[in-house]
Amino acid sequence: MSETLDLSHYAKPEADGTCGMDLAVEGVHCGACIARIEGAVKQLPGVTEARLNFTNRRLHVAWADGALAPAQILQTLEDAGYHGYPFAPLRAEEEEAAEARRLTRCLAVAGFAAMNIMLLSVSVWSGNASDITPETRDFFHWASALIALPAAAYAGRPFFASAWRALRARSLNMDVPISLGVILALAMSVVETAHHARDAYYDSAIMLLFFLLVGRALDHAMRRKTRAVAGNLAALRTETARRFDGDELVNVPVKALAAGDRLLVRPGERVPADGVVINGLSELDESLITGETARRKVGAGATVYAGSMNFSGALTLRVTAADRATLLDEIERLLEKAASAKSRTMRLADRAARVYAPMVHLTAALTFVGWWLAGASLHDAVVTAIAVLIITCPCALSLAIPAVQVVASGALFRAGVILNAGDAIERLAEADTIVFDKTGTLTLPEPRVTNAAAIVPEILQTAARLALSSGHPLAVALARETATRTPFEGVVEEPGQGVRALIDGAEARLGSAEFCSLTITPLIPAQAGIQGDGRGGDGLRPWVPASAGTNGIDSGASQIYFVHGERMASFVITQKLRPDAVEVAKALAGLGLELHILSGDRNDSVGPVAGALGIADWRAELKPAEKIALIDQFKEQGRRVLMVGDGLNDAPSLAAAHVSLSPISAAELTQAQADAVFLGEKLAPVLETISVARRARVLMQENLWFAAVYNAIAVPVAIAGAVTPLIAALAMSGSSISVTLNALRARGAKAARL
């Protein structure tokens, strides 16, 4: 790298005079990689620590402050054959790590206590059936109390805290009956033990906590895993910008930019931050922002937005808003409105809690009153009422939904879908209408050569290899057609025109028609392409590409030309549909979903795409506000809209829709709005997401029904006063385990066949 790279933004000074940096490392596969990477980095002067976390593919490096430039570490990794991306750990991620450790500690304590108390309880139960002495039983009960009370005080904190928060907000959640049940069960047990009673419920209370903590810990671990992957992907996408420091150009991470900085943006690069052009002339592709594929000409004084692709000339900008935090005002305003107007759909679990919790408390109260009126002693009435509370404690109920969520998000994760929102699965399952954006969503994010099949392979290879030397977007698209990664030697780039080199003794040129000295008038896109027959200079023979109609989308096509001695070719480069888009659209329609396309692009771009996919309802040339209006219209008709989009112009619509998905290539802000992000080139994850979510919803409902049936059987027994601790323990673990096992069936959820 000829320019210096300044990564000091990511280096964090640590207490002992060292500097630390975290990197997401790509290409780590095996144990040998760990040794190679750590070994190489430790060779650097001043490095005091290098440790690779293989689980989340992150490398932590610490070095004596000032001993080396952070960029050296990247270079070392590069030399060892790995790509490293500096990484600023998100605050949320650190908090979640702390929360995970807290949950694990609670789980360990509850597990320890549950095992020991169970041991004592089983002794008491078998003793009660045979010949235990009252002294021994009391001793066992007191020993249980000694373990249970501190353990519950420690391990129950997550539930107590959440219940307290809910009560203070004058609402009920599932943690309220849980906390009440645990506390009352323990309190009653202590009183009973003091009265030398036969039965105590220490084991029920602690087991309940243990099972619930297992559910929460799993849920948390799954979310953390997906977040770590999302974080690494974000680091991979982190771009650098060329900033003028005085007269010198320095590469800095985009995150380190500040308003007022002057930047150089070369052709083929994305504009790193919102700004004003100081000098230079170019064309910008703003499809990521507006969805429009036609390019905009910009010159001095023009405002440019982060994310636009610079096509033809170098631009010098002054940054007006750094770090991509700001966008088109319009989009930001709409986004705010949409996000606040988004009706907070109540989660299934909360709905269940709201019905369930008062019912439990009412039943317990009625049991107490009933027994008391029937002439039972106050003690017996209280004991029976508390037994009802314990047996109805919603162990199965509060596991019913999280367990399915964990298993389903695991299944989605393997399918390449990363969930952002915990309750997204429920909302995804409800979707009955899908609204697609076109550019970058139905089509691939980068343009592709569409007439490759019609060009002599040898010519294609030579041209593509020549294209490797240029950063121009069209050349980059062409370069994808070859597997070679070694460019030709001695390639000269004429900015804004093309590249040329001497290959096999003849000059080869790749670029505009003029640059290639072709005096032909550009053909209409459908016939775009000329090809030398390779035998001699007997003229250009135009041809009609056989495949242009099938997956080539005509509008917005660009052409570049290639001349090598007497051979010539022209390449048509356009936005291409995702490879499986047609099949997926058909399968989605087959699932009973209504498909729409709402695009910001021109009519003649969107029409062919809609036609190819068989989507009858499409609208083009929409502004972000109009997209929202249409989505609201769907909502008024009672539809649940799933929005799939990637552009910045889609961000407000994603927030307005019932649930949203976006591809990983989407703009950062758009991804943040989406409920889930999918990886890869294919559209299939959309289909997979829907089918996994629907299956998960069925399982959630099954689980809720199961919990209800269990209560319908157990509660009458409890009200009758016939519940012993043994029955309570069996019923509780039995129902929890069967609900969890049922949730595991979400693993087998297969995507609907294409």
Add this chain to the structure above:
Amino acid sequence: MNVLVYLVPAAVGLGLIGLLAFLWALRSGQYSDIDGAALRVLSDEDIEK
């Protein structure tokens, strides 16, 4: 019967040692990279020659 008076606390005490060992392992970060630990054990890099 009397034997239980010290056997039960002894059993609980042993379990407590296990619990504390786990909490110590958790605190010292031994669970932060489970996959890596499985591979590192095979590496000879750390053997002093």
